[in-house]
Amino acid sequence: MPVEIISVGSEFIIQDTRNNSVAVIARQLLDAGIEVDYVSFVSGQENRLEDILRQAIGRSNLIFIVAKVLSGEYDTAKKLLTRVLKKRLILNYKLLDAIKAEYDARGDTMPPTAEKQALVPTEAEMLDNEKGRTPAFLFAHEQNSVILLPGQPDEIAPIIKQRILPRLDPKTFRFGAVNGMILKTCGLPLSSMKELLKSIDREGGQQYINYVEDGEEISIILTVKGEIQTDVESRLRLMNEQIVKKLERYVYGVGAETLEEVVGRLLTDRKATVALAESCTGGLIAHKLTNIAGSSAYMERGVVAYSNDAKMSLLDVSPNIIERHGAVSAETAVAMAEGIRWLSQTTYGVAVTGIAGPGGATPEKPVGLVFIAVASEQRGTQWRKCQFPGDRLEVKTRTAQTALDMLRGELLREK
Template identity: 30%
Template structure:
């Protein structure tokens, strides 16, 4: 194992003003080529904090990736702090300076003395080009540990990692392969899933590790194995997947990085089906889930956000008597919405959502989190109910997941 640590420098991260997306992307890049990410930490733009962190990392890591604090302003102190840590001075890198000059010239901007200081780096570092920005990355070595300091701008960091850092690390180290195989499940709680596969899990080979990754009504089972023979590892992992599938197959919608919406979209295209959506409590979220993916126009005809009863009645054709007798959040209304949107848009399938998303609007009979979804095709119209959470945003996402799973099941039955 070659341990790697990721350190993000920036007060804005600690204040919660900026999301640390670099930790996610850098971890994936490292893992994909066999390095073992051990820890992520975020620290303040403070000299002593940086010095203490670098010293701590030098004792336990082989690779330390550091992002942030490389700007030209006084609050960015990473370069000077590294120079202090290694007890060296600063030098002006002429290649970096030439790059900065060309960058400003190509953009028609005037370069100031402050911009030129971006080319000043500790004398003991190797500079790494930053094709998309002015701050170079810096490579330091200490007793077998590699420190790589990069700018915090995500698109710059990712480009430096892909084009420069990863190739250099693979020249310096020879990491083993780390291979993951993921099984994507839906509509089964983590605890029930664990019970169903307990015997299989207990008999996994010692070099294969299983993790449960729950998220919004779905659970990912991730199998991980490390070694020098990638093809052999993949064969072993695939064999274990085939062993466990019969135990949970009805809950499995895909593998690896497949999404439930992607799987449903593939089924719709494969079966040459068209889809119309009528949404109340999800407010367009379900339609967006489809339309954010390329190729949705091949099956998605359109959607109606029938938030008010008037729209349900006048546009979708829900009967006034249905609303009066059963309410907008009911099986009967959901059924008529699904059938109504299918007929209105002339699609093969219509789906509908109606419910009390929250945080207000609940009653003793229909508390917050009460949701009905419905499915309609030329042969049947069916509805299902759920009692979800008290959180509005969670309810919207969970309802969409339920709709997607109902669609998936119905199309598999066709």
């Protein structure tokens, strides 16, 4: 019985092709032994969305529809789904009161358009959302189960786990057994990775690898199928061991782990601290690290030293270094890392300087040229010269990822 996910909203298509909400649903289903057969991405235009809904109902038995609430796609999907399934919408006064209370708490007046958020489909089960106000809905239609979800990954996960998976029998949606896992890597190009893993990736539908790129990071998605679940799990463990052995230090995590989470855990385990000196990334590395709860235990400070004057006055970089080598140089990156570490008295100092573009380049120093340095007492200062492709945001993202990965490497060496 086919399983399908429909992601509604132009922001999913334009801003984030990886689509975290879809990944959350697919991951939880796979953990339960249910493989997704179709994934559709569609804008919030009503005619296109209605076409996709009718196609999905015609070909799939378990359908998840995920749509953003604030941008209005959730209400559009709810209205069209009700029409396609020949239901109707009625006003839920309890939900309406909750919406009004939110506006009152903010000191705002609820606009009339907000009332449609309190419309609920008839003959659909409303599923509680413990992380947010907007509920999910489960429709039973002939041989289909259709689930409408708000498009926030942190809200979706508990709804799937607590409200949906207990109702599903994996045997209904697959033949035999299936299992999978995700390995997170950083620093190895996709072409090199595929070459290293080609002996493990077997065609034929029983064992295969997919890759998702995100700047300098690549997620390796492993899927194994078979007749017996214990055999599938055994082969999946073997795949994992083989890949980790071949890729070694490039594998930094499993599943939904982020690089900043792994770095934070290593810093905590080693009772180490870090300070950051950022130029071209404009504070992005600090943003990533401080997104992690408990980061105050290891994150001492972050300085955005964008100008040459800031590098000299805030980080104690010698004017002679900048004059002789330039702001974008290994020497300046090293001086920045050592300066921030000395000033903050931390275990590590991390620094980045580069040309994010589109302007500011020269023939000798093109757009995407970045120098990254990590200073520590035990190993001194390590630095790396990088040439990143992409636009300004891509260069900043790749720089932040690589800097965190360099710090991870230093932490692993200093056990």
